[in-house]
Amino acid sequence: MRTARKIVIFAAILTLFLGAFSTLVSAQITEIVSDPEDDVIIISEDVFEGDTGEDFVLEKTADKPNIDITKLTYIREEGSTQVTVKLEVNSRGIIEDRNDFEDVDPDDLTFTGSIVTYGLSLETSENFYEMEYMAGNCTLNYGEINATVIGNVLSITFNLDDISETFVSLIGTTMQFDINSLTDIKYYMDIAPDSALFTAYPSASPTTAKTGESINFAGEYDDSFGISVAPYTYTWTFDDGTTSNEQSPTHSYQSPGTYFVRLKVEDSQGLSSEGTIQVTITTGQSSNGGNTNGGSTDDTDDGAGLLLFIVVIAIIVIIGVVALVFVIRR
Ligand SMILES: [Ca+2]
Numbered sequence: 001m002r003t004a005r006k007i008v009i010f011a012a013i014l015t016l017f018l019g020a021f022s023t024l025v026s027a028q029i030t031e032i033v034s035d036p037e038d039d040v041i042i043i044s045e046d047v048f049e050g051d052t053g054e055d056f057v058l059e060k061t062a063d064k065p066n067i068d069i070t071k072l073t074y075i076r077e078e079g080s081t082q083v084t085v086k087l088e089v090n091s092r093g094i095i096e097d098r099n100d101f102e103d104v105d106p107d108d109l110t111f112t113g114s115i116v117t118y119g120l121s122l123e124t125s126e127n128f129y130e131m132e133y134m135a136g137n138c139t140l141n142y143g144e145i146n147a148t149v150i151g152n153v154l155s156i157t158f159n160l161d162d163i164s165e166t167f168v169s170l171i172g173t174t175m176q177f178d179i180n181s182l183t184d185i186k187y188y189m190d191i192a193p194d195s196a197l198f199t200a201y202p203s204a205s206p207t208t209a210k211t212g213e214s215i216n217f218a219g220e221y222d223d224s225f226g227i228s229v230a231p232y233t234y235t236w237t238f239d240d241g242t243t244s245n246e247q248s249p250t251h252s253y254q255s256p257g258t259y260f261v262r263l264k265v266e267d268s269q270g271l272s273s274e275g276t277i278q279v280t281i282t283t284g285q286s287s288n289g290g291n292t293n294g295g296s297t298d299d300t301d302d303g304a305g306l307l308l309f310i311v312v313i314a315i316i317v318i319i320g321v322v323a324l325v326f327v328i329r330r
């Protein structure tokens with residue numbers, strides 16, 4: 001009896017130990033994006049008409065807990081391609097199943113109702129995964145996928161394309177269209193994180209250049225909802241060990257290859273966004289140098305022509321002089 005008890009205690013300790021060990025081995029990679037409560041934006045029709053003046057202020061409401069994102073979660077088992085992403089709305093709300101866009105008949109002027117969509121956008125080091133949940137149906141990159149809804153939490157589990165992919169960002173977007181009539185549509189939305197509304201846009205011209213050739217970079221940002229505050233700082237990382245703090249710097253590369261140029265735009269409140277642009281550098285002299293060479297080649301051509309002209313004139317003059325001497329002697 002005593003031996004049996006010892007075996008049971010030993011087994012219990014071993015189980016606990018193995019449990020703790022397996023937890024350590026199958027570690028999870030978790031990323032959490034938090035979003036404020038009750039920051040659902042009411043968008044007036046003015047936005048659609050492009051009337052976003054300097055003083056435009058977006059209204060926020062606490063009346064839409066069902067589309068008020070509070071938390072996004074990314075969970076990945078280490079060493080596995082399986083990923084679970086979760087979108088959590090306000091604890092006072094639920095994930096809703098309303099109408100699909102397909103339920104709205106454009107010819108039916110009497111249609112009234114709401115459309116609610118939940119979107120998740122996962123960027124990894126290799127890919128983008130776009131998920132949308134609407135009216136009980138879920139899609140992943142436009143293909144159907146299962147989703148689990150428990151109260152105020154939407155969960156989607158899927159496999160990444162490649163084991164080597166790493167987490168870059170997770171953005172959640174919720175939208176609600178309240179259609180009272182075709183001329184009375186109210187539009188609500190929430191985005192998590194709010195910084196996703198502020199996007200850096202780097203550009204380069206040209207994007208393919210030769211070594212030594214000047215490339216003009218331009219730093220821009222998109223802030224359609226006017227959430228950022230001037231002044232802005234621009235930080236360029238050229239991927240060749242050099243950087244610049246100009247908004248639109250000029251840069252040239254000394255070695256051929258592919259470069260991933262990063263632009264970070266930051267506002268005065270610490271809101272920041274980063275964007276990447278790829279430039280390809282090929283071997284050879286820059287087009288500027290080529291033009292110079294071309295010019296000098298043209299000069300050489302002109303010089304040869306002039307020399308030939310002088311030689312011809314000289315020959316004519318010599319023949320003339322010889323002829324003149326010959327005539328005089330006679
Ligand atoms: Ca929110």
Ligand SMILES: [Ca+2]
Binds near residue numbers: 193
């Ligand atoms: Ca938000």
